[in-house]
Amino acid sequence: MQDSFGREINYLRLSITDRCNLRCRYCMPDDGVPPTAHDDLLRYEELLRVAAAAVSLGIDRFKVTGGEPLVRHGCTNFIHTLKAMPGVRQVTLTTNGLLLPPLLDELCAAGLDGINISLDTLDNAQYQQLTRRAHTADEVLHTVHLCAALLPTKVNAVLLPETTDQLIPLAELAQILPVDVRFIERMPLGAAQTGQATTAATALDRLRVHWPQLKPVNERRGNGPARYFHAPGMQGHIGLIDAVSHGFCDRCNRLRLTSTGLLKPCLCYEQGVELKPLLRGGADDTMLRGAIRTAILQKPAAHCFAQQENITEHKSMNQIGG
Numbered sequence: 403m404q405d406s407f408g409r410e411i412n413y414l415r416l417s418i419t420d421r422c423n424l425r426c427r428y429c430m431p432d433d434g435v436p437p438t439a440h441d442d443l444l445r446y447e448e449l450l451r452v453a454a455a456a457v458s459l460g461i462d463r464f465k466v467t468g469g470e471p472l473v474r475h476g477c478t479n480f481i482h483t484l485k486a487m488p489g490v491r492q493v494t495l496t497t498n499g500l501l502l503p504p505l506l507d508e509l510c511a512a513g514l515d516g517i518n519i520s521l522d523t524l525d526n527a528q529y530q531q532l533t534r535r536a537h538t539a540d541e542v543l544h545t546v547h548l549c550a551a552l553l554p555t556k557v558n559a560v561l562l563p564e565t566t567d568q569l570i571p572l573a574e575l576a577q578i579l580p581v582d583v584r585f586i587e588r589m590p591l592g593a594a595q596t597g598q599a600t601t602a603a604t605a606l607d608r609l610r611v612h613w614p615q616l617k618p619v620n621e622r623r624g625n626g627p628a629r630y631f632h633a634p635g636m637q638g639h640i641g642l643i644d645a646v647s648h649g650f651c652d653r654c655n656r657l658r659l660t661s662t663g664l665l666k667p668c669l670c671y672e673q674g675v676e677l678k679p680l681l682r683g684g685a686d687d688t689m690l691r692g693a694i695r696t697a698i699l700q701k702p703a704a705h706c707f708a709q710q711e712n713i714t715e716h717k718s719m720n721q722i723g724g
């Protein structure tokens with residue numbers, strides 16, 4: 403269905419947990435986030451009810467996210483059931499990749515349409531510094547190789563001042579593997595409210611020095627707001643998500659559901675429609691559909707990342723789902 407600005411809303415990000423096995427500095431605060439009580443999380447049946455109601459309003463693409471979605475028991479079964487739901491066209495997953503290898507075959511069999519793997523640096527020491535945990539970038543890179551052989555794979559890297567020297571090595575993954583490597587401007591939410599940010603435009607300038615023949619690609623790839631580029635010899639593409647500096651709000655096609663059931667019209671405002679009281683209070687499908695319609699109609703024209711004082715969202719990204 404269209405929102406009040408004529409945008410077609412066809413994509414829902416479903417956060418299934420706020421827990422994570424990493425503590426990325428731009429995502430979670432130093433002292434962590436108190437995990438949500440199990441009972442406050444939407445159950446898989448509840449998430450599926452929301453998905454079915456969303457489908458009836460024309461939303462046919464879903465991203466399973468978190469926290470780290472693979473830390474929640476039963477994620478693969480959930481994806482299987484979601485993908486098999488009539489009217490669902492696409493189900494993809496965003497993950498840090500660490501728990502992925504033993505689940506990959508099952509996820510492919512479940513009909514998963516694609517995977518986004520977050521990897522901000524190829525340097526093991528820096529990976530540990532950024533994620534505040536002992537895992538290594540090599541582990542994630544190994545998973546990227548496994549995934550690339552099996553299904554459409556994207557690597558997501560948040561642009562950080564301290565990883566400037568990683569731009570070209572990360573982008574080179576699109577040269578040697580059939581993966582899209584996307585650089586995302588760090589959004590000033592939660593743990594990332596302060597500090598210097600790197601713009602997508604700066605990153606593009608650097609990429610163009612390395613690949614002078616890098617050209618924009620007009621075809622639409624995926625559901626996201628990335629602008630894609632390609633240079634001769636690349637197996638994949640390079641994507642830039644200028645979430646903060648440019649704004650792609652006029653093309654925004656999405657809603658977000660937090661793991662506790664808040665349906666968010668826009669990333670940077672805390673407002674949303676609480677679905678849990680409806681789901682647990684006996685609301686029928688018409689009422690649920692009505693609540694989703696309300697959230698769609700509440701979508702603002704644009705985010706306000708450029709005016710930090712107007713940002714009302716104070717949750718961390720792991721609580722929102724990215």
Ligand code: SAM
Nearest residue numbers: 429468469470496497498520588589594719724
């Ligand atoms: N744990 C999974 C992962 O890391 O892919 C899924 C959840 S994570 C919140 C989803 C995406 O949000 C990741 O690609 C992550 O890098 C991104 N993210 C987190 N904090 C961000 C921020 N402040 N600005 C931009 N992207 C951010």
Ligand code: SF4
Nearest residue numbers: 422424426429469498
């Ligand atoms: Fe966890 Fe993803 Fe946030 Fe990193 S970005 S702390 S992996 S939820």
